[in-house]
Structures are given as structure tokens and as C-alpha cells.
Amino acid sequence: MMLRVSEPILGDEERSALLDVIDSGWITMGPRVEAFEAEFARTHAASQAVAVNSCTSGLHLSLVAFGIGPGDEVLVPSLTFVASANSILYTGATPVFVDIASLETPLMCIEDAAAKVTPRTRAVLLVHFAGYVLGRDLWTAFAREHNLILIEDAAHAAGARSAGTFGSAAIFSFYGNKNMTTAEGGMILVADDALAEQMRRLRAHGLTSTGYERMAVRSSSYDVPMLGFNYRMDELRAALGMVQLRSLFEWNEKRRQLTGTYHQILRAQQDTVVMPFALEYGGGTADSSYHILPVVLPPDAPRSAVMRRMLEDEIQTTIHYPPCHHLSYYERTQPGVLLPKTEEFGRRELTLPLYPGMETDDVARVCLSLQAAVRHAQHEA
Ligand SMILES: *Cc1c(COP(=O)(O)O)cnc(C)c1O
Numbered sequence: 001m002m003l004r005v006s007e008p009i010l011g012d013e014e015r016s017a018l019l020d021v022i023d024s025g026w027i028t029m030g031p032r033v034e035a036f037e038a039e040f041a042r043t044h045a046a047s048q049a050v051a052v053n054s055c056t057s058g059l060h061l062s063l064v065a066f067g068i069g070p071g072d073e074v075l076v077p078s079l080t081f082v083a084s085a086n087s088i089l090y091t092g093a094t095p096v097f098v099d100i101a102s103l104e105t106p107l108m109c110i111e112d113a114a115a116k117v118t119p120r121t122r123a124v125l126l127v128h129f130a131g132y133v134l135g136r137d138l139w140t141a142f143a144r145e146h147n148l149i150l151i152e153d154a155a156h157a158a159g160a161r162s163a164g165t166f167g168s169a170a171i172f173s174f175y176g177n178k179n180m181t182t183a184e185g186g187m188i189l190v191a192d193d194a195l196a197e198q199m200r201r202l203r204a205h206g207l208t209s210t211g212y213e214r215m216a217v218r219s220s221s222y223d224v225p226m227l228g229f230n231y232r233m234d235e236l237r238a239a240l241g242m243v244q245l246r247s248l249f250e251w252n253e254k255r256r257q258l259t260g261t262y263h264q265i266l267r268a269q270q271d272t273v274v275m276p277f278a279l280e281y282g283g284g285t286a287d288s289s290y291h292i293l294p295v296v297l298p299p300d301a302p303r304s305a306v307m308r309r310m311l312e313d314e315i316q317t318t319i320h321y322p323p324c325h326h327l328s329y330y331e332r333t334q335p336g337v338l339l340p341k342t343e344e345f346g347r348r349e350l351t352l353p354l355y356p357g358m359e360t361d362d363v364a365r366v367c368l369s370l371q372a373a374v375r376h377a378q379h380e381a
Pocket residue numbers: 053054055056057080081083084127153155156172173174175184185186
């Protein structure tokens with residue numbers, strides 16, 4: 001009865017894939033991880049993929065591999081999950097928060113990014129918010145013009161057509177609420193072979209060989225020529241990922257259809273909400289994985305009242321995102337950041353249920369509840 005914001009699809013195939021790993025006697029990084037990397041790369045038309053234990057560690061690993069460190073600045077939207085900004089801080093570099101373009105297109109604003117470039121700026125971390133991959137050529141030109149490394153935070157964008165095709169690296173998340181899941185897990189797509197090799201080393205303490213390789217050749221010696229981390233994926237997760245990957249495009253297609261129904265119904269109720277990505281959605285041809293369904297509430301409809309009312313109809317909603325620069329850690333360490341559009345979006349945004357197990361009737365139910373909740377909240381306010 002309760003409609004959740006997102007729900008993973010897990011079944012018999014995942015169960016038997018996990019049992020196979022257990023029966024195989026080798027559970028840590030080995031041939032299944034390698035096969036999952038190859039398959040994920042093939043699916044996204046990329047040459048190299050490096051599996052890691054989360055998108056967050058993949059972001060950190062990528063920044064380290066590109067030599068980002070203390071004294072450097074990295075441009076990043078504040079409208080993102082805190083992991084994007086945290087990964088920059090882990091390297092000793094400084095995240096420089098950039099505003100969104102508009103409520104309708106809540107992605108990093110290229111003009112604001114240009115205004116924030118300094119001699120210290122080394123990279124730009126582009127976030128494909130809600131799964132929408134926009135401005136590929138513009139950002140490529142931007143990075144070239146300012147001599148910056150372009151990195152894609154593609155946590156939302158697994159299966160989107162051009163995700164991972166233009167950044168020097170793109171990092172995906174397989175957390176439980178993402179478009180495909182391994183419970184925890186992530187993947188880096190990278191074009192450069194030498195860089196991929198460097199990332200594989202950094203992933204496993206900087207060691208010159210993996211445990212599986214040493215087992216295979218019965219050797220126990222290795223060297224550590226660099227400071228690495230333990231960001232390895234394991235065979236259980238890779239086996240889950242292989243199964244999930246087989247359904248990714250079918251699930252994203254279902255998300256696209258459900259998104260279309262949301263747009264149809266909510267466009268007809270024009271005064272209820274602003275629909276981000278309405279232009280990009282168009283006839284449903286957006287370059288997107290349709291990860292979440294964000295709407296922007298009218299300014300006179302308090303969000304907490306709308307959420308409470310919808311919960312009474314057994315509909316869960318969430319917020320993407322409280323702006324990073326307003327989180328108390330960031331407010332304390334980087335006070336005085338002003339991003340008017342991000343702040344307005346952060347105040348008014350509401351995320352509605354969207355996952356492949358939903359049906360068209362569920363979307364209609366959510367829209368009806370949303371409309372009533374907005375009217376009610378406006379009346380009370
Ligand atoms: C989920 C998410 C991450 C972090 O992913 P994990 O796999 O949980 O580390 C990073 N960036 C964005 C935009 C996300 O949504």
C-alpha cells in the first residue's frame with residue numbers, strides 16, 4: 001500500500017548469483033569483478049571500467065589519480081549529494097560551489113562556473129542530477145578553454161546514453177536506491193588505459209599485484225610504489241551487478257514511460273508545480289536514466305505540510321537535495337556562500353516516487369494526492 005520513493009528489484013537471479021559465489025570458494029575481488037567491469041564498460045561504450053566499493057570512493061580515487069590535492073580548487077554544484085563535495089575535501093583540495101542554471105534546469109550553471117574559475121581551479125565535477133546528461137559539448141569546450149579536468153559524477157545516470165562518454169572519468173553508484181544496485185558499490189569509466197591501470201593499483205593499497213593474481217601464480221611477493229586505499233569491490237557485489245545490468249535498459253525504459261505520465265498529468269495541472277526537465281523531456285527523448293522525479297512546489301505551499309499530507313495518503317516523498325553549502329559542516333568551514341537559485345530549489349523541491357515496479361495507476365494516485373496536498377498547504381499557509 002505504501003508507495004515508496006524508490007525500491008530495488010531483487011529476485012531469484014540475484015539470489016542464485018550470490019549462492020554461486022559462495023559455492024565457488026572465492027569471495028573477494030577476482031574474475032567476477034573483472035567480468036562485471038568489462039560488461040559495464042561495453043554497456044556504456046567505454047574502453048575501461050574500474051569497479052570500486054562505492055561511488056564516493058570512486059570519486060576520491062579519480063581525483064587522486066588526476067593529481068588533485070591541497071591548494072587546488074574543484075568546481076562542483078551545491079545541488080548534489082554531499083559525497084560529491086566530500087570527495088574533493090578528502091584530497092585536500094577545495095570544493096567551489098556553483099549555482100544551478102534555473103528551477104527548470106537544475107544543473108550546474110556554466111556562466112556561474114566560468115565566473116568562479118581562478119588560477120587554482122584544476123577540475124570541474126559535473127553532476128548528472130536526476131539522471132539528465134545535458135550540455136556535453138558546452139562542458140567539453142569549457143574544460144578545454146580553462147584547461148580543466150572534466151569529471152562526471154554519474155551516480156544518477158547508469159544507462160544514460162552519453163554518461164561517461166566525455167569526462168576524463170565518470171563515476172557511477174550502485175547504492176540501494178540507484179537505477180541498478182549491488183547494495184553498496186560503484187564503477188569508474190575511464191578512457192585512458194594507463195590511468196585505468198593506475199586506478200586499479202590505487203584501489204588496492206597501491207600494490208603491484210592483487211590477492212587473486214598472487215593466489216593464481218602461487219606468489220606472495222609484491223611492491224607498494226604508491227599510497228593507495230582499500231576501495232575494492234568483491235565477488236558477491238560483482239555477481240549482483242552482472243544480473244542487475246542485464247535489466248538496466250529495460251528498467252530505465254519503464255522509468256522513462258512513468259516520467260512521461262507524470263509530465264502529462266502534472267502539465268495539465270499547471271498551477272500545482274514546476275516540472276524540471278520538462279523541455280528536455282519533450283517527447284521522452286531526453287538523454288537520461290530518469291533516476292528521480294523532482295518537482296518544484298509553489299512558494300506558498302510549505303513543503304513539510306505537503307509531505308505530511310501525502311504520507312497520510314501512504315505516499316513517501318523526499319528532498320534532493322538540501323544544498324551542500326547549507327549543511328552545517330560546510331557552513332562552518334566555508335561560510336558566506338550565496339547561491340540564490342540552488343537555495344530556492346532546495347527550499348521548494350519535492351521528489352515523487354519513481355521506480356520500475358510502479359504502474360501508471362500509481363503515478364495517477366501520486367499526482368492526485370500531490371494536487372490535494374498543495375491546495376491544502378496553500379490554504380493553511
Ligand atoms: C549516491 C550518490 C553518490 C554516492 O554514491 P555512493 O555509492 O553511495 O558512495 C555520489 N553522488 C551523487 C550525486 C549521488 O546521488
